[in-house]
Amino acid sequence: MSITKHNWTKDEIIAIYNKPMMDLLYEAATIHRQKHDPNVVQVSTLLSIKTGGCPEDCGYCPQAARYNTGVEGNDLMSVSQVKAQALRAKSSGSSRVCMGAAWRNVKDGEEFDQVLEMVRTINKLDMEVCCTLGMITENQAQRLAEAGLYAYNHNLDTSEDYYKDVISTRAFEDRLETIENVRKTNVTVCSGGIIGMGESIEDRAGMLVALSTLNPQPESVPINALVAVEGTPMEDEKPVEIWEMIRMVATTRIVMPETQVRLSAGRTNMSREGQAMCFFAGANSIFAGDKLLTTPNPDVNEDMKMFEMLGLIPQKPFTKVSQPQTVEAADSQFAPLGEKPKWSRPGHTIERNVEASGKLKV
Numbered sequence: 001m002s003i004t005k006h007n008w009t010k011d012e013i014i015a016i017y018n019k020p021m022m023d024l025l026y027e028a029a030t031i032h033r034q035k036h037d038p039n040v041v042q043v044s045t046l047l048s049i050k051t052g053g054c055p056e057d058c059g060y061c062p063q064a065a066r067y068n069t070g071v072e073g074n075d076l077m078s079v080s081q082v083k084a085q086a087l088r089a090k091s092s093g094s095s096r097v098c099m100g101a102a103w104r105n106v107k108d109g110e111e112f113d114q115v116l117e118m119v120r121t122i123n124k125l126d127m128e129v130c131c132t133l134g135m136i137t138e139n140q141a142q143r144l145a146e147a148g149l150y151a152y153n154h155n156l157d158t159s160e161d162y163y164k165d166v167i168s169t170r171a172f173e174d175r176l177e178t179i180e181n182v183r184k185t186n187v188t189v190c191s192g193g194i195i196g197m198g199e200s201i202e203d204r205a206g207m208l209v210a211l212s213t214l215n216p217q218p219e220s221v222p223i224n225a226l227v228a229v230e231g232t233p234m235e236d237e238k239p240v241e242i243w244e245m246i247r248m249v250a251t252t253r254i255v256m257p258e259t260q261v262r263l264s265a266g267r268t269n270m271s272r273e274g275q276a277m278c279f280f281a282g283a284n285s286i287f288a289g290d291k292l293l294t295t296p297n298p299d300v301n302e303d304m305k306m307f308e309m310l311g312l313i314p315q316k317p318f319t320k321v322s323q324p325q326t327v328e329a330a331d332s333q334f335a336p337l338g339e340k341p342k343w344s345r346p347g348h349t350i351e352r353n354v355e356a357s358g359k360l361k362v
Contacts, residue, residue, distance in 0.1 A: 008212045008255055013205040017251045021243070025281055028250035032282040035257045041307070042096060042260065042285040042315035044130070045089035049118065050076045050101035050111075056169045057353045058157070059233040060197055060226055063102040066357040069231035076101065076111050082118045086125055092300045094288055095317035096128035098153060098190075104170070105135035105343055108336035112140070113329070116147040120326045123148030128317045130190055135174055135343050138181040142334045145185035148326035150318075151220060152182045153190040159206025162199045164348060171344035179214070188219040188321055192262065195248055196226035196240035204248060212255045219320065220285070221259050223248050225266025231359065233352040240266060242274040246281050253282025260285050260320065272306050279310065 016024070032038055052073030054063045062069035086097045099118060106112055115133065122129045131144065132153035144152065156175050157163065163172045175191075182189055193207045211218055225240040245266070252261050262285040263278050270278075275286075288300040307314065317323070327333075 004217065004258060005255075006213055006215050006217070008209055010202065010205045010209050013208050013212075013251060013255060014201060016254055017201060017205060017247055021247075024247065024250050025277075028253045028281045031257045032253055032284070036260075036284055038279075038284075039311055039313055040284065040315045040319075041279060041312050042319075043092075043094045043288045043303070044096040044098055044128075044262075044285060045085075045092075045094040046098045046100060046287045047082065047085050047089075048074075048102075049082060049099045049115070050074065050103065052102055054102040055104050057167060057350070057357070058169075059166045059350065059353050059356075060157075060194060062229040062232055064232070067231045067233070068359055069229050076114060079114060079117050079121055083121050083125075086122045086127060089288070090125060090127055092288065093304065093314045094127070095315055096130060096150070097122050098130040098132065098151075098287070100132045100153075101134070103134040105341070106133050106137075106140050108140070108338050112143075112336075116143060116329065119144060119147040119149050120328070123150070123324065123326050126317060126323070132190075135170070135178045135341070136181055137337075137339050137341055138184050139334055139337050139339065141181045141185050141187065143332065143336070145187045145324065146327040146332055146334060148324045149187050150321070150324060151188040151190045153220075153222070154178045154182070155192050155194070155222065155224075156207055156210055157193045158197060158199050159203040160210060161206055162197075162203040164346070165350060166197060168346055168348050168350050168353065171346050174343050176210075179218075186324060189214075190220035190222065190262075191218045192220075192222035192224065192264070194224040194226050194265070195244060196228075196237055196266075197234055198237055205251075208252060208255050217256045217259055219259060220262055221252055221256060222262040222264040223252060223283070224264040225269070227265050227268075231356065233350070233356040235356075239269055242270055242277070245270070245274070246277050249278045249283045250281035262286070272309070275306065276310055279312070284315070
Protein backbone atom coordinates (compact mmCIF):
# COMPACT_ATOMS: atom_id res chain seq x y z
CA MET A 1 0.00 0.00 0.00
CA SER A 2 1.46 3.34 -1.08
CA ILE A 3 2.21 6.01 1.51
CA THR A 4 1.04 9.57 0.79
CA LYS A 5 3.99 11.90 0.26
CA HIS A 6 3.91 15.13 2.26
CA ASN A 7 7.25 16.67 1.31
CA TRP A 8 6.72 17.59 -2.32
CA THR A 9 8.96 20.37 -3.61
CA LYS A 10 8.09 23.00 -6.17
CA ASP A 11 10.65 21.63 -8.62
CA GLU A 12 9.20 18.12 -8.33
CA ILE A 13 5.68 19.37 -9.01
CA ILE A 14 6.77 21.55 -11.95
CA ALA A 15 8.48 18.49 -13.45
CA ILE A 16 5.22 16.54 -13.16
CA TYR A 17 3.16 19.40 -14.62
CA ASN A 18 5.48 19.70 -17.63
CA LYS A 19 5.60 15.99 -18.51
CA PRO A 20 4.58 14.96 -22.03
CA MET A 21 0.79 14.96 -21.97
CA MET A 22 0.40 11.23 -22.66
CA ASP A 23 2.82 10.32 -19.86
CA LEU A 24 1.12 12.76 -17.47
CA LEU A 25 -2.35 11.39 -18.23
CA TYR A 26 -1.22 7.77 -17.91
CA GLU A 27 0.38 8.36 -14.51
CA ALA A 28 -2.55 10.38 -13.18
CA ALA A 29 -5.17 7.92 -14.45
CA THR A 30 -3.25 4.98 -12.98
CA ILE A 31 -3.12 6.59 -9.53
CA HIS A 32 -6.76 7.63 -9.82
CA ARG A 33 -7.84 4.04 -10.51
CA GLN A 34 -5.80 2.77 -7.57
CA LYS A 35 -7.44 5.15 -5.11
CA HIS A 36 -10.90 5.86 -6.54
CA ASP A 37 -13.62 4.37 -8.73
CA PRO A 38 -12.96 6.09 -12.09
CA ASN A 39 -16.62 5.89 -13.07
CA VAL A 40 -17.96 7.63 -9.96
CA VAL A 41 -18.10 11.44 -9.76
CA GLN A 42 -19.63 13.43 -6.93
CA VAL A 43 -22.24 16.02 -7.86
CA SER A 44 -22.37 19.00 -5.50
CA THR A 45 -24.57 22.08 -5.49
CA LEU A 46 -23.13 25.46 -4.53
CA LEU A 47 -25.62 27.84 -2.94
CA SER A 48 -24.96 31.51 -2.21
CA ILE A 49 -26.76 32.04 1.08
CA LYS A 50 -25.56 35.65 1.39
CA THR A 51 -24.52 37.43 -1.80
CA GLY A 52 -22.43 40.55 -2.45
CA GLY A 53 -21.19 43.36 -0.26
CA CYS A 54 -17.95 41.64 0.72
CA PRO A 55 -15.33 44.05 2.16
CA GLU A 56 -12.35 42.11 0.73
CA ASP A 57 -10.49 43.16 -2.44
CA CYS A 58 -9.92 39.73 -4.07
CA GLY A 59 -9.06 40.58 -7.67
CA TYR A 60 -11.12 37.77 -9.14
CA CYS A 61 -14.33 38.22 -7.16
CA PRO A 62 -17.52 39.90 -8.43
CA GLN A 63 -18.92 39.93 -4.89
CA ALA A 64 -16.42 42.50 -3.62
CA ALA A 65 -18.35 45.64 -2.71
CA ARG A 66 -15.62 47.89 -4.11
CA TYR A 67 -16.00 46.65 -7.72
CA ASN A 68 -18.84 47.56 -10.08
CA THR A 69 -19.84 44.12 -11.34
CA GLY A 70 -23.61 44.34 -11.34
CA VAL A 71 -23.98 41.71 -8.62
CA GLU A 72 -27.04 42.42 -6.51
CA GLY A 73 -26.45 41.99 -2.81
CA ASN A 74 -28.85 39.79 -0.85
CA ASP A 75 -29.29 39.34 2.87
CA LEU A 76 -28.83 35.94 4.48
CA MET A 77 -31.33 33.38 3.22
CA SER A 78 -33.83 31.81 5.60
CA VAL A 79 -33.49 28.22 6.80
CA SER A 80 -36.68 27.26 4.92
CA GLN A 81 -35.32 28.72 1.67
CA VAL A 82 -32.09 26.78 2.05
CA LYS A 83 -33.98 23.56 2.82
CA ALA A 84 -36.09 23.96 -0.33
CA GLN A 85 -32.94 24.49 -2.43
CA ALA A 86 -31.26 21.47 -0.81
CA LEU A 87 -34.24 19.23 -1.57
CA ARG A 88 -34.22 20.44 -5.16
CA ALA A 89 -30.47 19.69 -5.41
CA LYS A 90 -30.96 16.23 -3.93
CA SER A 91 -33.70 15.40 -6.43
CA SER A 92 -31.32 16.43 -9.24
CA GLY A 93 -28.62 14.01 -8.10
CA SER A 94 -26.47 16.14 -5.78
CA SER A 95 -25.09 14.46 -2.68
CA ARG A 96 -23.52 17.62 -1.22
CA VAL A 97 -24.71 21.19 -0.65
CA CYS A 98 -22.02 23.85 -0.30
CA MET A 99 -23.23 27.09 1.27
CA GLY A 100 -21.27 30.27 0.62
CA ALA A 101 -21.63 33.61 2.41
CA ALA A 102 -19.78 36.70 1.21
CA TRP A 103 -18.20 37.42 4.58
CA ARG A 104 -14.61 38.27 5.48
CA ASN A 105 -14.93 36.14 8.61
CA VAL A 106 -17.62 34.60 10.78
CA LYS A 107 -19.00 36.72 13.61
CA ASP A 108 -20.91 35.20 16.51
CA GLY A 109 -24.53 36.28 16.60
CA GLU A 110 -27.94 35.67 15.04
CA GLU A 111 -26.68 35.19 11.49
CA PHE A 112 -24.15 32.54 12.45
CA ASP A 113 -26.80 30.82 14.59
CA GLN A 114 -29.00 30.78 11.48
CA VAL A 115 -26.21 29.19 9.43
CA LEU A 116 -25.78 26.52 12.12
CA GLU A 117 -29.49 25.72 11.82
CA MET A 118 -29.07 25.44 8.02
CA VAL A 119 -26.27 22.92 8.59
CA ARG A 120 -28.46 20.88 10.97
CA THR A 121 -31.34 20.94 8.50
CA ILE A 122 -29.34 19.75 5.50
CA ASN A 123 -27.47 17.06 7.43
CA LYS A 124 -30.85 15.65 8.48
CA LEU A 125 -31.69 15.35 4.78
CA ASP A 126 -28.81 12.85 4.56
CA MET A 127 -26.73 15.16 2.41
CA GLU A 128 -23.15 16.24 2.95
CA VAL A 129 -22.98 19.88 4.09
CA CYS A 130 -20.07 22.17 3.23
CA CYS A 131 -19.71 25.84 4.18
CA THR A 132 -17.45 28.62 2.98
CA LEU A 133 -17.91 31.59 5.29
CA GLY A 134 -14.48 33.20 5.45
CA MET A 135 -12.05 32.96 8.34
CA ILE A 136 -13.24 31.10 11.45
CA THR A 137 -11.94 30.54 14.95
CA GLU A 138 -11.51 27.16 16.63
CA ASN A 139 -14.67 27.66 18.68
CA GLN A 140 -16.71 28.54 15.60
CA ALA A 141 -15.33 25.45 13.83
CA GLN A 142 -16.39 23.32 16.81
CA ARG A 143 -19.91 24.76 16.69
CA LEU A 144 -20.16 23.97 12.97
CA ALA A 145 -18.93 20.44 13.64
CA GLU A 146 -21.57 19.93 16.35
CA ALA A 147 -24.28 21.06 13.93
CA GLY A 148 -23.27 18.30 11.52
CA LEU A 149 -20.95 20.06 9.07
CA TYR A 150 -19.20 17.61 6.76
CA ALA A 151 -16.66 19.94 5.13
CA TYR A 152 -15.35 23.48 5.38
CA ASN A 153 -14.08 25.20 2.25
CA HIS A 154 -11.31 27.76 2.52
CA ASN A 155 -9.31 28.08 -0.69
CA LEU A 156 -5.67 29.14 -0.70
CA ASP A 157 -6.47 30.67 -4.13
CA THR A 158 -2.86 30.62 -5.38
CA SER A 159 0.74 30.36 -4.20
CA GLU A 160 1.95 32.29 -1.17
CA ASP A 161 4.24 34.32 -3.47
CA TYR A 162 1.48 35.37 -5.89
CA TYR A 163 -1.17 35.83 -3.20
CA LYS A 164 -0.02 39.40 -2.51
CA ASP A 165 -0.75 40.27 -6.17
CA VAL A 166 -4.36 39.09 -5.85
CA ILE A 167 -5.52 40.18 -2.37
CA SER A 168 -4.36 42.95 -0.03
CA THR A 169 -7.03 42.77 2.67
CA ARG A 170 -5.96 39.48 4.26
CA ALA A 171 -2.82 37.37 4.48
CA PHE A 172 -1.96 33.89 3.24
CA GLU A 173 -1.27 32.89 6.85
CA ASP A 174 -4.92 33.59 7.73
CA ARG A 175 -5.97 30.93 5.25
CA LEU A 176 -3.66 28.38 6.85
CA GLU A 177 -4.81 29.31 10.36
CA THR A 178 -8.46 28.79 9.44
CA ILE A 179 -7.65 25.38 7.95
CA GLU A 180 -5.76 24.55 11.15
CA ASN A 181 -8.81 25.54 13.22
CA VAL A 182 -11.02 23.25 11.12
CA ARG A 183 -8.53 20.40 11.58
CA LYS A 184 -9.10 20.56 15.35
CA THR A 185 -12.60 19.17 14.68
CA ASN A 186 -13.96 16.17 12.79
CA VAL A 187 -14.89 18.40 9.81
CA THR A 188 -13.11 17.61 6.56
CA VAL A 189 -11.10 20.26 4.73
CA CYS A 190 -11.87 21.53 1.23
CA SER A 191 -9.16 23.85 -0.10
CA GLY A 192 -7.90 24.58 -3.58
CA GLY A 193 -7.44 27.53 -5.88
CA ILE A 194 -7.86 29.30 -9.18
CA ILE A 195 -5.74 29.20 -12.32
CA GLY A 196 -5.80 31.86 -15.03
CA MET A 197 -5.26 34.90 -12.79
CA GLY A 198 -1.96 35.82 -14.46
CA GLU A 199 0.07 33.46 -12.30
CA SER A 200 3.03 31.40 -13.54
CA ILE A 201 3.38 27.62 -13.63
CA GLU A 202 5.71 28.09 -10.66
CA ASP A 203 2.82 29.70 -8.77
CA ARG A 204 0.50 26.82 -9.63
CA ALA A 205 3.12 24.43 -8.32
CA GLY A 206 3.59 26.61 -5.24
CA MET A 207 -0.10 26.35 -4.41
CA LEU A 208 0.07 22.56 -4.72
CA VAL A 209 3.15 22.50 -2.47
CA ALA A 210 1.20 24.41 0.21
CA LEU A 211 -1.76 22.03 -0.04
CA SER A 212 0.13 18.75 -0.39
CA THR A 213 2.48 19.42 2.51
CA LEU A 214 -0.47 19.79 4.90
CA ASN A 215 -0.77 16.67 7.04
CA PRO A 216 -3.33 15.33 6.49
CA GLN A 217 -3.82 16.64 2.97
CA PRO A 218 -7.22 18.24 2.24
CA GLU A 219 -9.98 15.72 1.59
CA SER A 220 -11.16 17.95 -1.28
CA VAL A 221 -9.23 20.24 -3.63
CA PRO A 222 -11.29 22.41 -6.01
CA ILE A 223 -9.47 23.44 -9.18
CA ASN A 224 -11.14 26.54 -10.64
CA ALA A 225 -10.54 28.23 -13.96
CA LEU A 226 -10.92 32.00 -13.62
CA VAL A 227 -14.22 33.35 -14.86
CA ALA A 228 -13.18 36.88 -15.80
CA VAL A 229 -16.08 39.11 -14.74
CA GLU A 230 -16.42 42.64 -16.10
CA GLY A 231 -15.70 45.19 -13.40
CA THR A 232 -13.21 43.06 -11.50
CA PRO A 233 -9.47 43.78 -11.70
CA MET A 234 -9.04 40.55 -13.68
CA GLU A 235 -11.70 41.25 -16.29
CA ASP A 236 -9.13 41.22 -19.13
CA GLU A 237 -7.39 37.96 -18.26
CA LYS A 238 -7.39 35.45 -21.13
CA PRO A 239 -9.46 32.27 -20.67
CA VAL A 240 -7.59 29.23 -19.42
CA GLU A 241 -6.78 26.71 -22.14
CA ILE A 242 -8.36 23.31 -21.57
CA TRP A 243 -4.90 21.72 -21.69
CA GLU A 244 -3.84 23.85 -18.74
CA MET A 245 -6.85 22.65 -16.79
CA ILE A 246 -6.14 19.01 -17.65
CA ARG A 247 -2.50 19.39 -16.61
CA MET A 248 -3.51 21.02 -13.32
CA VAL A 249 -6.05 18.30 -12.53
CA ALA A 250 -3.60 15.53 -13.41
CA THR A 251 -0.79 17.06 -11.36
CA THR A 252 -3.12 17.51 -8.38
CA ARG A 253 -4.20 13.88 -8.64
CA ILE A 254 -0.59 12.64 -8.65
CA VAL A 255 0.50 14.85 -5.76
CA MET A 256 -2.63 14.23 -3.65
CA PRO A 257 -3.77 10.71 -4.55
CA GLU A 258 -6.46 10.26 -1.86
CA THR A 259 -8.05 13.69 -2.35
CA GLN A 260 -11.26 14.36 -4.25
CA VAL A 261 -10.25 16.72 -7.05
CA ARG A 262 -13.14 19.03 -7.79
CA LEU A 263 -13.60 20.36 -11.32
CA SER A 264 -15.10 23.68 -10.30
CA ALA A 265 -15.54 27.14 -11.89
CA GLY A 266 -15.03 27.61 -15.61
CA ARG A 267 -16.82 24.51 -16.91
CA THR A 268 -19.09 26.57 -19.16
CA ASN A 269 -16.05 27.18 -21.38
CA MET A 270 -15.12 23.49 -21.49
CA SER A 271 -16.39 21.03 -24.09
CA ARG A 272 -17.68 17.65 -23.00
CA GLU A 273 -14.52 16.16 -24.48
CA GLY A 274 -12.39 18.49 -22.37
CA GLN A 275 -14.30 17.62 -19.22
CA ALA A 276 -14.00 13.92 -20.03
CA MET A 277 -10.23 14.35 -20.21
CA CYS A 278 -10.31 16.02 -16.79
CA PHE A 279 -12.24 13.06 -15.37
CA PHE A 280 -9.72 10.68 -16.94
CA ALA A 281 -6.92 12.75 -15.40
CA GLY A 282 -8.36 12.39 -11.91
CA ALA A 283 -11.21 14.85 -11.35
CA ASN A 284 -14.01 13.13 -9.46
CA SER A 285 -16.36 15.91 -8.45
CA ILE A 286 -18.30 18.69 -10.18
CA PHE A 287 -20.61 21.49 -9.09
CA ALA A 288 -24.07 21.33 -10.66
CA GLY A 289 -26.63 24.09 -11.10
CA ASP A 290 -26.89 27.12 -13.33
CA LYS A 291 -24.67 29.26 -11.08
CA LEU A 292 -21.53 28.94 -8.97
CA LEU A 293 -22.32 31.65 -6.42
CA THR A 294 -22.61 34.42 -9.06
CA THR A 295 -20.89 33.04 -12.17
CA PRO A 296 -22.46 30.85 -14.90
CA ASN A 297 -22.35 27.06 -14.71
CA PRO A 298 -23.65 24.28 -17.00
CA ASP A 299 -27.29 23.26 -16.61
CA VAL A 300 -27.73 20.18 -14.41
CA ASN A 301 -29.67 18.36 -17.14
CA GLU A 302 -26.74 18.85 -19.52
CA ASP A 303 -24.43 17.43 -16.87
CA MET A 304 -26.64 14.36 -16.47
CA LYS A 305 -26.57 13.84 -20.24
CA MET A 306 -22.79 14.02 -20.11
CA PHE A 307 -22.71 11.51 -17.25
CA GLU A 308 -24.91 9.14 -19.27
CA MET A 309 -22.72 9.53 -22.34
CA LEU A 310 -19.55 8.81 -20.35
CA GLY A 311 -21.05 6.07 -18.18
CA LEU A 312 -20.44 8.07 -15.00
CA ILE A 313 -22.36 7.43 -11.79
CA PRO A 314 -23.10 10.16 -9.21
CA GLN A 315 -21.36 9.45 -5.92
CA LYS A 316 -23.57 8.68 -2.93
CA PRO A 317 -23.22 10.88 0.16
CA PHE A 318 -20.83 9.91 2.96
CA THR A 319 -18.87 7.53 0.74
CA LYS A 320 -15.48 8.84 1.87
CA VAL A 321 -16.24 9.81 5.49
CA SER A 322 -19.21 8.72 7.61
CA GLN A 323 -22.11 11.06 8.29
CA PRO A 324 -21.54 13.39 11.26
CA GLN A 325 -24.04 13.47 14.10
CA THR A 326 -26.14 16.59 14.59
CA VAL A 327 -26.23 18.14 18.04
CA GLU A 328 -29.21 20.42 18.57
CA ALA A 329 -28.56 24.02 19.61
CA ALA A 330 -30.03 23.43 23.08
CA ASP A 331 -27.55 20.59 23.70
CA SER A 332 -24.45 22.33 22.35
CA GLN A 333 -21.30 22.12 24.45
CA PHE A 334 -19.76 25.14 22.71
CA ALA A 335 -21.25 28.53 23.55
CA PRO A 336 -20.62 31.62 21.40
CA LEU A 337 -17.64 33.49 22.79
CA GLY A 338 -18.20 36.80 21.04
CA GLU A 339 -14.64 36.61 19.78
CA LYS A 340 -13.06 39.47 17.86
CA PRO A 341 -9.96 37.89 16.36
CA LYS A 342 -7.49 40.21 14.67
CA TRP A 343 -7.24 38.68 11.22
CA SER A 344 -4.50 40.28 9.13
CA ARG A 345 -4.89 43.37 6.97
CA PRO A 346 -1.53 43.54 5.15
CA GLY A 347 -2.34 46.94 3.66
CA HIS A 348 -0.06 46.78 0.62
CA THR A 349 -1.30 48.25 -2.67
CA ILE A 350 -2.33 46.23 -5.72
CA GLU A 351 -2.56 48.74 -8.55
CA ARG A 352 -5.13 46.90 -10.67
CA ASN A 353 -7.37 46.42 -7.62
CA VAL A 354 -7.17 50.12 -6.81
CA GLU A 355 -7.90 51.04 -10.43
CA ALA A 356 -10.96 48.74 -10.54
CA SER A 357 -12.22 50.22 -7.27
CA GLY A 358 -12.07 53.68 -8.85
CA LYS A 359 -14.55 52.59 -11.51
CA LEU A 360 -17.31 52.11 -8.96
CA LYS A 361 -20.44 53.99 -9.99
CA VAL A 362 -21.85 56.44 -7.47
